Amino acid sequence: MIKSRICEMLGIKYPIFQGGMAWVADASLAAAVSNAGGLGLISSVNAGTEAVRAEIRKCKELTDKPFGVNIMLQAPNAGEIAQMVVEEGVKILTTGAGSPAQYLPMWKEAGIKVIPVVASVALALKMQAAGVDAVVAEGAESGGHVGELHTMALIPQIVDALEIPVVAAGGICDGRGAAAAFLLGADGVQVGTRFLVADECTVHQEYKDKILKATDISTIVTGKTLGHPVRSLKTPFSKSFAKMESDPSVTPEEILAFGTGALRKAVKEGDRNGSYMAGECAGMVKKAEPAKDIVEDIILGAEKYIREASQKLLA
Secondary structure (H helix, E strand, C coil), rough: CCCCHHHHHCCCCCEEECCCCCCCCCCHHHHHHHHCCCCCCCEECCCCCHHHHHHHHHHHHHHHCCCCCCCCCCCHHHHHHHHHHCCCCCCCCEEEEECHCCCCCCCCHHHCCEEEEECCCCHEEEHHHHCCCCCCEEEECCCEEEECCCHHHHHHHHHHHHCCCCHHHHHHHCCCCCCHHHHHCCCCCEEEEHHHHHHCCCCHHHHHHHHHCCCCCCCEEEEHCCCCCCEEECCCHHHHHHHHHHCCCCCCCHHHHCCCHHHHHHHHHHHCCCCCEEHHHHCCCCCCCCCHHHHHHHHHHHHHHHHHHHHHHCC
16 A cells, blocks of 8 residues: 555545645545545635634544645735634644745644645745645646646656655646656645545536536636636636736736636536636546545555556566
């Protein structure tokens, strides 16, 4: 069975994280992934600090296994969330959209493991120097906010640069992708898009249907002109967003206003004017199934492919 130092560090059975997807990652999904042996995550981007607190308490009722919270550090209530997770006894955090350095002393005193998402070697080194416990290195194949570097090139460079564990993310949704990440030196993998169709995921059915119908060319990156590139499914919304970006007569303020609340519309309402964030691997997701089956398919699949590759190539 594949195990790594990230399993030992966090007390999990399998080295697989569920992505802390904004508006998506709630107690239902997080608990299901944790119960399956992975690390479930609750998003802090929801209907306010108290709503996130409620999800944490609900997750504790649904699982006795380790789970964590993903904190978007540029959110207006990031400071409140940072304090609240300490109050609620959360022991694992992933962070994005900024540096967690200002909160590290408080979190470390509370015994919290801190794992920021990074998209470059420079940021990864900065986070290691600040004293984080591990990093999630996320390539541009991922859904949602993306960086410039892609997974295949990003992971080995960050692995070579760091001493702390590296969790690979971006375009990983099956055993083959996980096996590749482990062979690149990763200590674990983070998966988002495939969990969107998990039975325990509470997104609108329209969102799940769009993922299941996706092909290899179904995603688009918008927001580059605004400095915040986002990968999502090609929909009337994302196509309109891209058209507005290419029109010099449309101001950045107008574009931002057009996109405000779009992810929530997709997740909660299945609105055609919503932003259906998804990674490039969406075309590989073919069926809805329990989170447990997804976790085991990815990890056991990785074991199978590593074993078979060894036998085939080193015979």
